[in-house]
Amino acid sequence: MKNDSVYYLKDITAPETPEPGENPSPWTNTTIIGKRLPRVDAYERTSGSALYPSDLLLPNMVYGAVLRCPHPHARVKRVNTRPAEGIKGVLTIITGTTPEADVWWRNEDGYRSKLFDPHCHYEGEAVAAVAALDPYTAQDAVKVIQVEYEVLPYIIDEERALDSDAPRVHPKGNLVDTESYERGDVDQGFAQADVVRERPFHTRCEIHTPMELHGCVAEWKGDTLTLHESTQGVYAVQAKVAEALRLPLSRVRVSGRYMGGGFGSKLKAGKYTVISAILARKTARPVKLVLTREETYLAVGNRPSSHMTLKAGVKKDGTLTALQFTCTGTGGAYPAGGVALVDWLIRDLYTCPSVKTECRDVFINAGPARPFRAPGHPQGSWALEQMMDELAEALHMDPVDLRLKNIPTVSQGRTGQPAYTSTGLKECIESGAQSFGWKAARQRNKSSNTGTLRRGVGMGGCVWFVGGGGPPSTIIVKLFKDGSVNLNMGASDIGTGTKTIMAMVVAEELGVKLKNIQIENADTGTTQYATPSGGSKTVPTESPAVRNAAIHIKQKLMEMAAEELDCDFEDLEFEGDEIIVSSRKEQRIKITDIPKLKKQGVIVGVGYRGPNPENKSVNPFGAQFCEVEVNTRTGEVRILRFLGAHDSGRVMNRLTYDNQVFGGITMGIGFALTEFRVLDTGQTGKMVNRNWHDYKLPTALDVPADMKSLPIELDDPEANNTGAKGLGEPVTIPTAAAIANAIYDATGIRITETPAFVPHLITRLNDLAKEG
Amino acid sequence: MSDKDSKRGGITRRSFITTMGAGVAGVAASGALFSGTSQAKAPEIHKAGEAMRITLTINDHPYVLLVEPRWTLLHVLREVIGLTGTKEGCGRGECGACTVLIDDIPRYACMTLAVEAQGHAVTTVEGLMHGEDLGVVQQAFVQKDAFQCGYCTSGQIMASEGLLRANPLPSSEEIRRGVSGNLCRCGAYTHIFEAVEAAAEMKQK
Numbered sequence: 015m016k017n018d019s020v021y022y023l024k025d026i027t028a029p030e031t032p033e034p035g036e037n038p039s040p041w042t043n044t045t046i047i048g049k050r051l052p053r054v055d056a057y058e059r060t061s062g063s064a065l066y067p068s069d070l071l072l073p074n075m076v077y078g079a080v081l082r083c084p085h086p087h088a089r090v091k092r093v094n095t096r097p098a099e100g101i102k103g104v105l106t107i108i109t110g111t112t113p114e115a116d117v118w119w120r121n122e123d124g125y126r127s128k129l130f131d132p133h134c135h136y137e138g139e140a141v142a143a144v145a146a147l148d149p150y151t152a153q154d155a156v157k158v159i160q161v162e163y164e165v166l167p168y169i170i171d172e173e174r175a176l177d178s179d180a181p182r183v184h185p186k187g188n189l190v191d192t193e194s195y196e197r198g199d200v201d202q203g204f205a206q207a208d209v210v211r212e213r214p215f216h217t218r219c220e221i222h223t224p225m226e227l228h229g230c231v232a233e234w235k236g237d238t239l240t241l242h243e244s245t246q247g248v249y250a251v252q253a254k255v256a257e258a259l260r261l262p263l264s265r266v267r268v269s270g271r272y273m274g275g276g277f278g279s280k281l282k283a284g285k286y287t288v289i290s291a292i293l294a295r296k297t298a299r300p301v302k303l304v305l306t307r308e309e310t311y312l313a314v315g316n317r318p319s320s321h322m323t324l325k326a327g328v329k330k331d332g333t334l335t336a337l338q339f340t341c342t343g344t345g346g347a348y349p350a351g352g353v354a355l356v357d358w359l360i361r362d363l364y365t366c367p368s369v370k371t372e373c374r375d376v377f378i379n380a381g382p383a384r385p386f387r388a389p390g391h392p393q394g395s396w397a398l399e400q401m402m403d404e405l406a407e408a409l410h411m412d413p414v415d416l417r418l419k420n421i422p423t424v425s426q427g428r429t430g431q432p433a434y435t436s437t438g439l440k441e442c443i444e445s446g447a448q449s450f451g452w453k454a455a456r457q458r459n460k461s462s463n464t465g466t467l468r469r470g471v472g473m474g475g476c477v478w479f480v481g482g483g484g485p486p487s488t489i490i491v492k493l494f495k496d497g498s499v500n501l502n503m504g505a506s507d508i509g510t511g512t513k514t515i516m517a518m519v520v521a522e523e524l525g526v527k528l529k530n531i532q533i534e535n536a537d538t539g540t541t542q543y544a545t546p547s548g549g550s551k552t553v554p555t556e557s558p559a560v561r562n563a564a565i566h567i568k569q570k571l572m573e574m575a576a577e578e579l580d581c582d583f584e585d586l587e588f589e590g591d592e593i594i595v596s597s598r599k600e601q602r603i604k605i606t607d608i609p610k611l612k613k614q615g616v617i618v619g620v621g622y623r624g625p626n627p628e629n630k631s632v633n634p635f636g637a638q639f640c641e642v643e644v645n646t647r648t649g650e651v652r653i654l655r656f657l658g659a660h661d662s663g664r665v666m667n668r669l670t671y672d673n674q675v676f677g678g679i680t681m682g683i684g685f686a687l688t689e690f691r692v693l694d695t696g697q698t699g700k701m702v703n704r705n706w707h708d709y710k711l712p713t714a715l716d717v718p719a720d721m722k723s724l725p726i727e728l729d730d731p732e733a734n735n736t737g738a739k740g741l742g743e744p745v746t747i748p749t750a751a752a753i754a755n756a757i758y759d760a761t762g763i764r765i766t767e768t769p770a771f772v773p774h775l776i777t778r779l780n781d782l783a784k785e786g
Numbered sequence: 787m788s789d790k791d792s793k794r795g796g797i798t799r800r801s802f803i804t805t806m807g808a809g810v811a812g813v814a815a816s817g818a819l820f821s822g823t824s825q826a827k828a829p830e831i832h833k834a835g836e837a838m839r840i841t842l843t844i845n846d847h848p849y850v851l852l853v854e855p856r857w858t859l860l861h862v863l864r865e866v867i868g869l870t871g872t873k874e875g876c877g878r879g880e881c882g883a884c885t886v887l888i889d890d891i892p893r894y895a896c897m898t899l900a901v902e903a904q905g906h907a908v909t910t911v912e913g914l915m916h917g918e919d920l921g922v923v924q925q926a927f928v929q930k931d932a933f934q935c936g937y938c939t940s941g942q943i944m945a946s947e948g949l950l951r952a953n954p955l956p957s958s959e960e961i962r963r964g965v966s967g968n969l970c971r972c973g974a975y976t977h978i979f980e981a982v983e984a985a986a987e988m989k990q991k
C-alpha cells in the first residue's frame with residue numbers, strides 16, 4: 015500500500031526526515047516502559063488547569079457563530095443581514111458576497127467549493143457567520159439573518175443514489191468511485207467448498223461527537239495568524255488554513271496542546287477554522303468560534319453507513335475457500351472515503367486463497383464523512399465475523415476453532431503478500447478464549463438457556479490495516495545541567511497518553527525521573543513537524559524517534575565522560591543516571607557531575623524516525639470476547655462482561671493501555687447497540703436525531719462492570735526500535751460483531767443490521783415466538 | 787456601542803438594582819429546583835439582553851456580577867469569571883461535562899441560570915483543590931487513570947464528589963448510577979468506577 019492511501023495522510027505532503035543512522039537494538043529489560051504509570055499531564059487534566067482551545071479567554075476576545083443551511087440541497091439566492099446588523103453587540107457579519115470571505119475550499123479529489131458556497135450540498139453547509147461580543151448575541155444574530163433559498167430535490171438514500179431518476183448531488187452524477195479487488199478464483203473456490211453461505215449486512219451511520227466541541231480561537235498580530243484549535247494535527251491545520259487564506263506557512267501558527275477528543279473527526283481543519291480567522295481579521299479582535307453540539311452532528315464527519323453482502327465458502331475441516339464481498343457506502347456530499355477500507359478484513363484477516371470485493375461509493379446530500387476510529391473496519395467486521403460464526407455452526411465447529419484454522423502469516427490483501435513482522439492473532443484468540451473461559455461459558459449457556467433471560471457468548475478477531483507508523487518524525491530532547499529534560503514533539507496527545515509514553519521512553523534511556531521531564535508539544539510555532547495523531551500510529555511513529563533523540567544525548571554525554579575519565583568511549587556504559595567504565599566498575603560519574611555539561615548548561619539531542627522494514631507489514635491484531643444476557647420478553651440486551659486480547663507489540667504503559675482497550679470496547683458497544691444517524695427520507699431530508707438525547711452514546715450504565723484487558727505482548731524487533739504497534743483503533747474493531755454473535759448464541763437470532771436494539775430484537779423475537 | 791445605547795444600558799442597570807430582589811424571587815419561584823429560597827412575590831419580567839447585578843458564591847468566594855437573565859451559570863463560570871475547569875459538551879443537559887455542585891448536589895451548570903444560583907454555594911472542580919494540591923477525588927482519578935482526553939473529567943469528578951458527600955461508601959451499582967449522568971466519549975468508565983471506589987476509601991482515612 016502506498017502512503018497516500020493511508021487516510022490520515024490523505025491531502026498531506028509530509029516532509030521527509032533524514033535517516034536516523036544506526037538503529038538501537040530492542041530493550042531487553044525495562045525499568046520504566048510497560049509500568050502502570052499515571053499520566054504526566056494528569057494534574058492539569060484533573061485540576062481543571064489544562065487549557066483546552068475552547069477554554070481560552072484572550073484579552074478583547076469576541077465570539078463567532080455560523081449560520082448553516084437548513085436544507086439537504088439548496089441554492090442560496092439572497093442573504094439579508096440587515097436584521098442582524100441592528101442587534102447591539104454584533105460586530106461583523108460575513109457571507110458569500112463578503113470580499114474577505116471569497117475563499118476557495120478544496121475538498122478531496124478535486125472537488126472545490128467556496129467557503130460560503132451558494133450551492134449547498136448538505137444540511138449544515140456554512141452560509142454566513144457572525145462575530146459578536148458574547149456567544150448569545152452571536153446566536154441571536156444568526157437566527158435573524160434572512161436567507162432566501164431555492165430548495166432543490168435531494169437524495170439521501172444511498173441505495174437509491176444511482177437510480178436514473180435520482181437527483182444529482184454533483185453534475186457528474188452520484189457515483190464517486192468503484193473499488194475492486196480480486197485474488198484467486200472465487201467461482202472455483204465456491205465449487206470446492208462443502209458449505210457456502212451468503213447474507214446481506216448493514217451498518218448505520220455513526221457520528222464521532224467527541225466531548226470537546228469542534229472549534230478554535232483565532233487571533234491576528236499584524237499579518238500573523240495564531241489559531242488555538244482543538245485538533246489531532248496542528249501541522250495539518252496549518253497547511254489547510256495557509257492554503258485557503260493564501261498565507262505563507264510561517265504566518266500561520268497553530269497550537270493545540272490539549273484537545274478533548276477527536277476520533278478522526280479532528281484530523282484536519284474545518285471551514286470553521288478559516289471562518290474564525292476571517293472574523294478575527296474583520297473585527298481586529300481574537301475570535302472564539304466553538305460549534306454547537308447540533309452542528310457537530312451535521313458538518314464535521316461521520317462513519318459512513320455500509321450496505322454489504324458477503325458470500326463465503328468453507329471446507330468440512332474449516333478451511334476457507336472463497337470470500338466474495340460487495341458494499342455500497344456513502345461519504346456524503348463530497349468525496350470522503352464512503353467505502354474506505356470496508357473490505358480490508360475480508361481481504362486480510364483470515365487465510366483464504368480466493369477473494370473478490372467490490373465497493374461502491376456514492377454521493378448523497380448529507381454531511382461528508384471523516385475518518386472514524388478504524389475507518390471501514392468495524393463495518394467489515396460486522397459482516398465477516400458474523401459470517402464466520404454462521405459457517406462454524408454449519409460445520410458444527412467451535413467459532414474459535416474455525417478462526418484458528420485460518421490464521422495467516424502474510425498480509426494477503428497487500429500487493430506481493432508481505433509477511434507480518436509479528437502476528438499475534440493466534441495467541442490473541444487462544445489466550446483470550448482461555449482467559450475468558452470460552453468453552454465453559456458456551457457449555458453452561460447451552461444447557462441452561464430456556465427461561466426469559468438467555469445468555470450467550472460471542473467473539474471476533476481483528477487486524478488493523480496500518481498501525482506500524484513510520485517516518486517522518488523529528489524529536490528534540492534537551493538535557494539541562496541539573497539533569498532535568500525538555501522533550502519537544504509536534505504530535506498531539508488526543509487522550510491516548512502519547513505524552514506520558516514519550517516521557518517514559520526518555521526516562522528509560524536517560525534515567526531521568528518522569529517528574530523532571532517537561533513536554534512541549536502540538537504547536538507549529540515551537541515544535542517539530544508531525545503528522546496528525548490518528549491511524550494508531552502515533553506511538554510507533556514518535557517513540558522510536560524519541561528513543562533516538564535520547565540516545566543522541568547519551569552519545570554526547572559519553573563523549574564528555576570519556577574525556578573526563580580519560581578512557582575509551584567504547585569502554586563506557588550507562589547505568590541509571592550514571593556513566594560507568596565497563597572494565598573498572600568503581601570508576602563512575604554522575605551525569606550531572608560531568609564538568610562539560612555543567613559549563614555548557616544543556617545538551618540537545620535530535621532523533622528521527624527510521625524507515626519501516628522493507629517488504630514486511632507491521633500490523634496490530636486482536637480478539638475480543640463477550641457475554642450478553644437477552645431478555646426475550648422485552649428485547650433488552652445487557653452486556654455482562656468483555657475481554658479484549660490485543661497484540662499491539664510492546665506494552666508501553668499498562669495503565670493507559672488498559673484504558674484504551676476499555677475505551678475501544680465502549681465505543682464498539684455504542685456502534686452495536688445504540689448509535690445511528692436518522693435522516694428523514696420522507697419529507698425534509700434532514701437529520702432528526704442531532705443531539706445526545708436522541709442519538710445515544712453508551713453511558714456508565716451500558717458498559718459491563720467486568721472488563722478485562724489481556725495484552726498479548728510479542729517481541730517485534732523489526733517493527734521499530736521500541737517494538738510498539740498501534741492500539742487505539744484495533745480495540746474497537748471486533749466489538750460490535752462479537753456482541754451480535756453473542757446475541758445469536760443466546761437467542762438464535764442473527765441481527766444483521768446495526769443497532770441491535772430493542773425495536774429490532776423485539777420484532778425478531780415475536781416472529782420467532784409465532785413460528786413456535 | 788452608540789451613545790444612546792450606553793445611556794439606555796445605564797438606566798436599565800440602575801432600574802435593575804432597585805428591583806433585583808423581586809426579580810430573584812420571581813426566578814426562584816418559577817424554578818422548582820430552588821423553591822423555598824425566598825418569599826415568592828409577583829414575578830418581574832426581565833428582557834433577555836438587559837443586565838442584572840447578582841452575587842454568586844463560587845468556591846467560597848463572593849463574585850458580584852452583571853449578568854443577563856438568560857445567561858447560564860456555565861457561561862458565567864467559563865466566559866465571564868474564567869473558571870474554565872467546568873466544561874461545555876452540549877449546553878443542553880445531555881452530557882454532564884458542566885457538572886458543578888450546588889449546595890453539595892451535582893447539577894448541570896448549563897441547565898442552571900446564573901441568576902438561579904444566587905444564594906447557593908457553587909463548587910467547581912477548582913474548588914476541590916487545596917491550594918496547589920489536588921483534592922481526594924482528583925488524586926484518585928490520577929492514580930486510576932480515570933480519563934483519556936480529559937474533557938468530561940471535571941464533570942465526572944464533580945459528580946463523584948457529590949455522590950461521596952451524600953453517600954460516603956457507595957456500592958458499585960451506586961457508583962455507576964452516580965456518574966451515569968456524565969458521558970465519556972473516550973469510554974474511560976471502567977477506570978472512573980475504580981477511581982470513585984478508591985476515593986471513597988481514601989476519604990475514610
Ligand code: FES
Pocket residue numbers: 873874875876877878879880881882883884885894895896897
Ligand atoms: S454541557 Fe451541560 S450537560 Fe452537556
Ligand code: FES
Pocket residue numbers: 225274275509932933934935936937938939969970971972973974
Ligand atoms: S475522557 Fe474524553 S470524554 Fe471522557
